[in-house]
Amino acid sequence: xxxxPAQPRxxxxxxxxxxxxxxxxxxxTSPLYAFREALAQAAGGGIVRSEILxxxxxxxxxxxxxxxxxxxxxxxxxxxxxxxxxxxxxxxxNRATRGAWPLVLLLGAAGAALFFGDAIITxxxxxxxxxxxxxTVPGLNDVMSEPLTLGLTAGILLGLFSIQSRGTAxxxxxxxxxxxxxxxxxxxxxxxxIADAPQILLAFDPGYAVTFLAGHGxxxxxxxxxxxxxxxxxxxxxxxxGHFGRLPIQLGWLGFVWPALTLNYLGQGAFALSALHxxxxxxRPFANADWFFxxxxxxxxxxxxxxxxxxxxxxxxxxxTGAYSLSQQAIALGLLPRLTIRRTSADKIGQIYMxxxxxxxxxxxxxLVFAFRSSSAMAAAYGIAVTxxxxxxxxxxxxxxxxxxxxxxxxxxxxxxxxxxxxxVFFGANFxxxxxxxxxxxxxxxxxxxxxxxxxxxxxxxxxxxxxxxxPIDELARVLANRPPAIVDGVAVFLTQxxxxxxxxxxxxxxxxxxxxxxxxxxxxVTEEDPHVPVRERLEVRGVDEHFVRATLHYGYMDExxxxxxxxxxxxxxxxxxxxxxxxxxxxxxxxxxxxxPAWMTTLYTFLHRNAxxxxxxxxxxxxxxVELGSLVEI
Numbered sequence: 001x002x003x004x005p006a007q008p009r010x011x012x013x014x015x016x017x018x019x020x021x022x023x024x025x026x027x028x029t030s031p032l033y034a035f036r037e038a039l040a041q042a043a044g045g046g047i048v049r050s051e052i053l054x055x056x057x058x059x060x061x062x063x064x065x066x067x068x069x070x071x072x073x074x075x076x077x078x079x080x081x082x083x084x085x086x087x088x089x090x091x092x093x094n095r096a097t098r099g100a101w102p103l104v105l106l107l108g109a110a111g112a113a114l115f116f117g118d119a120i121i122t123x124x125x126x127x128x129x130x131x132x133x134x135x136t137v138p139g140l141n142d143v144m145s146e147p148l149t150l151g152l153t154a155g156i157l158l159g160l161f162s163i164q165s166r167g168t169a170x171x172x173x174x175x176x177x178x179x180x181x182x183x184x185x186x187x188x189x190x191x192x193x194i195a196d197a198p199q200i201l202l203a204f205d206p207g208y209a210v211t212f213l214a215g216h217g218x219x220x221x222x223x224x225x226x227x228x229x230x231x232x233x234x235x236x237x238x239x240x241x242g243h244f245g246r247l248p249i250q251l252g253w254l255g256f257v258w259p260a261l262t263l264n265y266l267g268q269g270a271f272a273l274s275a276l277h278x279x280x281x282x283x284r285p286f287a288n289a290d291w292f293f294x295x296x297x298x299x300x301x302x303x304x305x306x307x308x309x310x311x312x313x314x315x316x317x318x319x320x321t322g323a324y325s326l327s328q329q330a331i332a333l334g335l336l337p338r339l340t341i342r343r344t345s346a347d348k349i350g351q352i353y354m355x356x357x358x359x360x361x362x363x364x365x366x367x368l369v370f371a372f373r374s375s376s377a378m379a380a381a382y383g384i385a386v387t388x389x390x391x392x393x394x395x396x397x398x399x400x401x402x403x404x405x406x407x408x409x410x411x412x413x414x415x416x417x418x419x420x421x422x423x424x425v426f427f428g429a430n431f432x433x434x435x436x437x438x439x440x441x442x443x444x445x446x447x448x449x450x451x452x453x454x455x456x457x458x459x460x461x462x463x464x465x466x467x468x469x470x471x472p473i474d475e476l477a478r479v480l481a482n483r484p485p486a487i488v489d490g491v492a493v494f495l496t497q498x499x500x501x502x503x504x505x506x507x508x509x510x511x512x513x514x515x516x517x518x519x520x521x522x523x524x525x526v527t528e529e530d531p532h533v534p535v536r537e538r539l540e541v542r543g544v545d546e547h548f549v550r551a552t553l554h555y556g557y558m559d560e561x562x563x564x565x566x567x568x569x570x571x572x573x574x575x576x577x578x579x580x581x582x583x584x585x586x587x588x589x590x591x592x593x594x595x596x597x598p599a600w601m602t603t604l605y606t607f608l609h610r611n612a613x614x615x616x617x618x619x620x621x622x623x624x625x626x627v628e629l630g631s632l633v634e635i
Contacts, residue, residue: 012247012248012251015244015245015247015248016244016248016251016252017176017177017180017252018175018176018243018244018248019176019240019244019248019249019252020176020179020180020183020252020256020257021174021175021176021177021178021179021180021314022175022176022236022240022243022244022314022318022321023236023237023240023244023249023252023318024179024183024233024236024252024253024257025175025179025233025236025311025314025315025316025317025318026122026126026232026233026236026315026318026319027067027230027231027232027233027234027236027257027261028179028182028183028186028233028257028260028261028311028315029126029129029130029233029308029311029312029315030229030230030231030232030233030261031186031230031261031264031265031268031292032126032129032130032133032292032308032312032375033125033129033229033292033375033376033379034059034226034227034229034230034265035055035056035059035230035265035268035269035272035291035292036288036289036290036291036292036376037226037229037376037379038055038058038059038223038226038227038229038230039051039052039055039272039288039291040226040288040376041219041222041223041225041226042054042055042212042216042219042223043288046285046286047272047276047286047288048276049273049276050208050211050212051212052200052269052272052273052276053200053202053203053208053212053269053273054208054209054211054212054213055212055223055227055269056200056203056208056265056266056268056269057203057204057205057206057207057208057209057212058209058212058213058223058224058227059227059230059265060203060204060262060265060266061206061209062227062228062230062231063230063231063258063261063262065422066231066234066390066422066426067231067234067237067253067258068253068254068258070234070394070419071234071235071237071238072237072249072250072253072254073250074397074419075237075238075393075397076237076238076241076246076249076250077246078092078238078397078400078401079092079238079241079242079246080092080529080530080531081530081531081532082241082242082245082531083241083242083531083558084237084238084239084240084241084242085235085238085239085241085325085326085329086108086111086112086115086235086239086326086389086392086393086396087108087111087112087326087329087330087333087335087557088238088241088242088329088531089108089238089393089396089397089400090104090105090107090108090111090333090396091108091333091529091530091531091557092396092400092404092529093107093108093396093399093400093403093404094108094529095404095529095530096399096400096403096404097399097403101399104396104399107392107395107396108333108335108392108396109335109449109452109453109456110388110392110445110449111388111389111392111393111396112326112330112335112448112452113444113445113446113448113449113452114385114386114388114389114392114441114445115235115322115323115326115385115389116323116326116444116445116448117384117385117440117441117442117443117444117445117448118232118235118319118382118385118386118389118441119319119320119322119323119361120361120364120365120368120441120444121368121378121381121382121385121440121441122232122233122315122316122319122382123157123160123312123315123316123319123320123361123365124153124157124365124368124369124372124378125368125375125378125379125382126312126315126316127153127156127157127309127312127313127316128149128150128153128369128374128375128378129312129375130305130308130309130311130312131149131152131153131156131305131309132144132149132290132374132375133290133292133293133301133304133305133308134149134152134302134305135149135290136290136293136294136301136305137298137301137302137305138298138301146373146374150369150370150373153369154366154369154370156309156313157316157362157365157366157369158362158366160313160316160317160320161320161358161359161361161362161365164320164353164358165342165344165353165355165358166344167344167351167353175314175317175318178307178310178311178314179311179314180256181307182307182308182310182311183256183257183260183261184260185304185307186260186261186263186264186292187259187260187263187264189264189267189295189296190260190262190263190264190265190266190267190268190295191263191267192267192295193267193268193270193271193274193295194263194266194267194270195270196270196271196273196274197269197270197271197273197274197277198270199273200266200269200270200273201266203266203269218432221428221429221432222429222432222433224425224426224429225380225383225426225429225430225432225433226379226383228383228386228387228426228429228430229379229382229383230261230265231386232382232383232386233315234386234390235386235389235390235393236318236322237249237253238393239322239325239326240318240322242531242558264292267295268291268292268295271291271294271295272289272291275289293305293308320358320361323357323361324352324353324354324357324358325352327339327354327357328341328352328354328558329557329558330452332527332555332556332557332558332559333527333529333557334455334456334459334527335452335455335456336451336452336455337455337608337609337611337612337613338612338613338615338618339354339356339357339612339613340354340355340356340613340614340617341353341354341613341618342354342355343560364444368381368440372437377436377437378437379437380433380436380437380438381436381437381438381439381440381441382441383426383429383430383433383438384427384430384431384433384434384438384441384442385441385442385444385445387423387426387427387430388427388441388445390423390426390427391420391423391424391427394416394419394420394423395420397416397419398412398413398416398420401415401416450604451604451608454601454604454605454608455605455608457597457601457605458589458597458601458602458605458608458609458635461596461597461635462587462589462633462635463497463498464596465596465633465634465635466497466498466501466504466633470498470501470502471501471502471507472500472501472502473499473500473501473502473522473544473548473550474500474544476502476506477544477545477547477548480516480547481545484516485510485514485515485516486514486515486516487515487516487517487518487547488515488516488517488518488578489517489518489576489577489578490517490518490519490576490577490578490579490580490581491517491518491519491520491521491573491574491576491578491579491580491581492506492509492517492519492520492521492580492581492583493521493523493563493567493580493581493582493583494506494520494521494522494523494583495523495525495582495583495584495585495615495619496522496523496524497524498524499522499524499550499552502522503522503583503585504585504587504629504631505583505584505585505627505629506520506522506583508629508631509583509627509629516547517547517578517581518547518576518577518578519547519549519576520547520548520549521549521550521551521567521573522544522548522549522550522551523551523552523553523563523567524550524551524552524553525552525553525555525561525563525619526552526553526554526555527555527556527557528554528555528556528557529557530556530557531556531557531558531559532556532558532559533554533555533556533559535566535569536569537554538553538554538555538566538569539551539552539553539554539566539567539569539570540552540553540554541570541573549573551567551570551573553566553567560620561618561619561620562619562620563582563619563620563621564580564620564621564622564625565620579625580625581625581626581627582616582621582625582626582627583626583627583628583629584615584616584621584626584627584628584629585628585629585630585631586628586629586630586631587609587630587631587632587633588630588631588632588633589602589605589606589609589610589633589635590632590633590634590635591634591635592634592635593634595635596635597635602635605635
């Protein structure tokens with residue numbers, strides 16, 4: 001439930017602690033590798049003091065502008081009735097434009113596709129970077145070979161994905177406390193090392209960032225792409241808005257997470273400056289290092305690695321859960337075919353498990369781990385998906401500010417332009433590293449995007465073909481009233497996507513069984529562009545004649561669908577002798593002699609359609625009350 005000013009302080013505190021564990025897991029593990037990778041990109045001609053200050057200044061101001069101003073202070077207010085995330089923004093923008101702008105749907109689909117690219121990289125990069133920290137523990141330097149590092153990483157990830165089917169409600173209670181300890185630990189390390197070189201505080205001067213970029217040309221853009229690693233995970237701030245609410249998310253960032261991250265990055269920079277001065281004094285070359293783990297004293301190095309591993313597991317869990325949630329929304333909004341969704345908690349609707357999504361993510365994560373073999377090699381692949389999603393989010397925010405909030409177009413453009421320019425600069429900087437691994441999330445996004453495009457076009461084509469062969473229900477009712485068939489007791493519920501036409505299952509039933517139920521309900525299930533529809537407002541009923549009734553059930557894209565329960569709320573809708581049966585049409589797809597789609601798209605759509613989850617389970621219909629009748633559709 002979103003927090004509101006009237007909520008007790010204890011509720012806000014609990015939600016804030018939960019947000020620290022779930023929302024900030026990914027961005028909270030960025031110190032493991034972000035500063036190291038950014039400094040590595042600046043090391044072409046040797047690292048000097050101004051470069052350390054410049055890189056750190058870029059990181060600090062990225063946190064200020066991108067995360068604090070754009071996400072925490074602005075985008076948490078651009079919510080769709082309490083829900084956030086790229087698809088929620090798409091739904092809100094689509095409603096504000098009355099569905100007249102195909103670009104809004106295209107942006108939402110692109111954002112969803114890019115998210116899945118991010119979802120396979122976050123677990124792989126974060127867990128691998130934590131396990132690599134074992135190599136900095138005294139006594140384990142020679143033991144931690146690459147095969148052992150990869151094996152431990154694979155074992156942790158396999159275990160994490162394997163327990164998803166059991167639900168995470170119990171374990172999730174530990175997320176907040178563990179992450180709170182994590183942020184306190186990294187803040188403490190930062191404070192301890194700032195004293196090594198107090199001049200590191202000069203990095204708050206944005207002049208160092210500007211001077212660095214101006215003096216490094218194209219190399220500065222590569223550094224900027226690596227600096228973006230400090231803000232990866234910012235999308236979670238709005239994606240989990242509905243679970244925690246605006247106030248706890250803002251309090252968690254402004255009062256705890258942001259100060260902890262800032263202190264740690266300052267500590268890493270001061271530690272690097274101190275090491276640079278020591279190397280110069282000794283006359284030896286200065287080398288980039290794993291600054292995060294080396295900040296800890298030898299005796300605390302192993303506990304820090306364990307804590308970092310726990311933090312990265314939590315960050316990975318948040319991304320996995322986000323992938324389930326996004327997939328569920330995409331299915332409800334018609335972007336993806338139905339997939340099996342299992343509820344893992346009786347009292348928490350957000351606790352779901354999707355087997356297909358889970359194992360596809362695991363396969364992608366494992367491929368990345370063994371293909372790149374180190375967090376440094378993988379870092380180049382991370383930024384493109386995240387920056388691409390941020391560009392999409394900013395474009396949708398422009399539509400919302402203009403059309404939903406009613407700002408003038410020039411005011412909306414002036415407000416959004418600085419954010420969009422910054423996002424495009426970051427995207428361009430990361431795009432320079434496509435050949436180093438940036439192609440991975442683009443490939444994943446392209447595959448997901450192709451599936452979305454094929455499913456949407458295929459569904460529209462099937463509906464259009466079905467409409468050409470349909471019979472208006474009003475006309476059918478008149479014909480049956482004049483020449484009534486045999487009437488049998490019971491209620492027949494026919495699922496349809498066109499309430500004006502007779503469903504094919506009804507026509508097949510009349511043709512083969514020569515009978516009509518005493519009451520026939522033509523049920524249309526509509527997914528609204530709101531996250532939730534109140535239970536009392538879901539059902540809409542209109543009579544046709546004594547035997548036929550049109551019924552519409554309205555659901556939000558975050559609601560759990562339960563057709564029997566929601567239909568039963570209608571006055572005497574299902575109360576008739578003979579019981580209730582649900583008739584579901586099961587179409588077989590075949591390529592037409594005059595095809596409406598390209599051959600490859602028809603083949604892919606046929607595969608998706610054939611392997612979509614059973615509609616009875618998706619709609620919450622008991623299996624023993626379902627009758628399936630098939631028909632052939634040529635496209």
